[in-house]
Amino acid sequence: MIWQDLVFSFGSALSIVFLAPTLRDVSARVPLGTSLPSMGIGGVYALTFASLGMPFSAAGSAAAAGMWSLIAWYRSPSPDSPTLTTREQFRLFVADASRWTGRQRSGGDALEQYALEVSAARDGRTIGGVHAAD
Numbered sequence: 001m002i003w004q005d006l007v008f009s010f011g012s013a014l015s016i017v018f019l020a021p022t023l024r025d026v027s028a029r030v031p032l033g034t035s036l037p038s039m040g041i042g043g044v045y046a047l048t049f050a051s052l053g054m055p056f057s058a059a060g061s062a063a064a065a066g067m068w069s070l071i072a073w074y075r076s077p078s079p080d081s082p083t084l085t086t087r088e089q090f091r092l093f094v095a096d097a098s099r100w101t102g103r104q105r106s107g108g109d110a111l112e113q114y115a116l117e118v119s120a121a122r123d124g125r126t127i128g129g130v131h132a133a134d
Helices: 003-024 032-051 055-075 086-106 112-123
Strands: none
Touching: 003 055, 032 055
Protein backbone atom coordinates (compact mmCIF):
# COMPACT_ATOMS: atom_id res chain seq x y z
CA MET A 1 0.00 0.00 0.00
CA ILE A 2 1.27 3.42 -0.88
CA TRP A 3 0.72 6.44 1.30
CA GLN A 4 -1.07 8.34 -1.47
CA ASP A 5 -3.84 5.74 -1.35
CA LEU A 6 -4.50 6.62 2.29
CA VAL A 7 -4.42 10.36 1.60
CA PHE A 8 -6.95 10.12 -1.24
CA SER A 9 -9.20 7.75 0.70
CA PHE A 10 -9.13 10.15 3.67
CA GLY A 11 -10.17 12.99 1.35
CA SER A 12 -13.04 10.91 -0.01
CA ALA A 13 -14.14 10.04 3.52
CA LEU A 14 -14.18 13.74 4.40
CA SER A 15 -16.30 14.56 1.37
CA ILE A 16 -18.79 11.86 2.39
CA VAL A 17 -18.95 13.33 5.91
CA PHE A 18 -19.53 16.82 4.46
CA LEU A 19 -22.21 15.58 2.04
CA ALA A 20 -24.19 13.65 4.65
CA PRO A 21 -25.97 16.73 6.10
CA THR A 22 -27.16 17.68 2.61
CA LEU A 23 -28.60 14.23 2.13
CA ARG A 24 -30.33 14.33 5.52
CA ASP A 25 -31.78 17.85 5.11
CA VAL A 26 -35.27 17.48 3.66
CA SER A 27 -35.38 21.13 2.56
CA ALA A 28 -32.04 20.96 0.69
CA ARG A 29 -32.29 21.46 -3.06
CA VAL A 30 -29.15 20.73 -5.07
CA PRO A 31 -29.40 21.35 -8.82
CA LEU A 32 -28.75 18.42 -11.11
CA GLY A 33 -26.15 20.58 -12.83
CA THR A 34 -24.09 20.28 -9.65
CA SER A 35 -24.80 16.75 -8.48
CA LEU A 36 -24.62 14.82 -11.77
CA PRO A 37 -21.17 16.13 -12.85
CA SER A 38 -19.84 15.53 -9.33
CA MET A 39 -21.20 11.98 -9.44
CA GLY A 40 -19.59 11.41 -12.83
CA ILE A 41 -16.23 12.79 -11.72
CA GLY A 42 -16.32 10.56 -8.64
CA GLY A 43 -16.97 7.54 -10.86
CA VAL A 44 -14.11 8.44 -13.18
CA TYR A 45 -11.81 8.91 -10.19
CA ALA A 46 -12.86 5.52 -8.83
CA LEU A 47 -11.99 3.80 -12.12
CA THR A 48 -8.71 5.71 -12.35
CA PHE A 49 -7.67 4.82 -8.81
CA ALA A 50 -8.61 1.18 -9.38
CA SER A 51 -6.46 1.08 -12.53
CA LEU A 52 -3.55 2.54 -10.55
CA GLY A 53 -3.80 -0.20 -7.91
CA MET A 54 -5.17 2.11 -5.20
CA PRO A 55 -8.13 0.12 -3.83
CA PHE A 56 -8.94 2.34 -0.85
CA SER A 57 -8.99 5.49 -2.96
CA ALA A 58 -11.14 3.72 -5.55
CA ALA A 59 -13.61 2.62 -2.89
CA GLY A 60 -13.70 6.11 -1.37
CA SER A 61 -14.30 7.77 -4.72
CA ALA A 62 -17.01 5.24 -5.57
CA ALA A 63 -18.67 5.97 -2.21
CA ALA A 64 -18.49 9.73 -2.87
CA ALA A 65 -20.02 9.15 -6.31
CA GLY A 66 -22.73 7.13 -4.58
CA MET A 67 -23.44 10.00 -2.19
CA TRP A 68 -23.72 12.41 -5.11
CA SER A 69 -26.09 10.04 -6.88
CA LEU A 70 -28.28 9.86 -3.76
CA ILE A 71 -28.24 13.66 -3.55
CA ALA A 72 -29.20 13.86 -7.23
CA TRP A 73 -32.04 11.40 -6.68
CA TYR A 74 -33.46 12.73 -3.41
CA ARG A 75 -32.42 16.40 -3.23
CA SER A 76 -32.79 17.75 -6.76
CA PRO A 77 -35.54 20.34 -7.19
CA SER A 78 -38.78 18.73 -8.30
CA PRO A 79 -41.14 20.29 -10.86
CA ASP A 80 -43.66 21.13 -8.14
CA SER A 81 -41.10 22.86 -5.92
CA PRO A 82 -41.51 26.62 -5.46
CA THR A 83 -38.24 27.44 -7.23
CA LEU A 84 -38.40 29.86 -10.14
CA THR A 85 -37.41 28.94 -13.65
CA THR A 86 -34.78 30.97 -15.45
CA ARG A 87 -37.45 32.61 -17.59
CA GLU A 88 -39.46 33.67 -14.51
CA GLN A 89 -36.34 34.95 -12.79
CA PHE A 90 -35.42 37.00 -15.85
CA ARG A 91 -38.96 38.37 -16.16
CA LEU A 92 -38.96 39.43 -12.49
CA PHE A 93 -35.52 41.01 -12.87
CA VAL A 94 -36.65 43.02 -15.89
CA ALA A 95 -39.79 44.16 -14.06
CA ASP A 96 -37.77 45.24 -11.01
CA ALA A 97 -35.19 47.00 -13.18
CA SER A 98 -37.86 48.89 -15.11
CA ARG A 99 -39.54 50.00 -11.86
CA TRP A 100 -36.20 51.14 -10.52
CA THR A 101 -35.26 53.08 -13.64
CA GLY A 102 -38.72 54.65 -13.77
CA ARG A 103 -38.35 55.79 -10.18
CA GLN A 104 -34.87 57.17 -10.90
CA ARG A 105 -36.10 59.12 -13.92
CA SER A 106 -39.09 60.57 -12.11
CA GLY A 107 -36.93 61.66 -9.20
CA GLY A 108 -39.09 59.71 -6.77
CA ASP A 109 -37.82 58.83 -3.34
CA ALA A 110 -36.67 55.20 -3.08
CA LEU A 111 -37.95 55.04 0.50
CA GLU A 112 -41.40 56.17 -0.58
CA GLN A 113 -42.55 52.62 -1.33
CA TYR A 114 -41.77 51.55 2.22
CA ALA A 115 -43.70 54.44 3.71
CA LEU A 116 -46.66 53.44 1.54
CA GLU A 117 -46.49 49.84 2.81
CA VAL A 118 -46.30 50.97 6.44
CA SER A 119 -49.29 53.30 6.11
CA ALA A 120 -51.27 50.61 4.27
CA ALA A 121 -50.49 48.10 7.01
CA ARG A 122 -51.65 50.59 9.60
CA ASP A 123 -54.92 51.14 7.74
CA GLY A 124 -55.44 47.43 7.00
CA ARG A 125 -55.35 47.89 3.22
CA THR A 126 -53.91 45.55 0.63
CA ILE A 127 -51.07 46.23 -1.80
CA GLY A 128 -50.89 44.15 -4.95
CA GLY A 129 -53.54 41.73 -3.71
CA VAL A 130 -51.60 40.99 -0.52
CA HIS A 131 -52.62 42.28 2.87
CA ALA A 132 -49.98 44.83 3.81
CA ALA A 133 -49.59 43.51 7.36
CA ASP A 134 -48.51 40.04 6.12
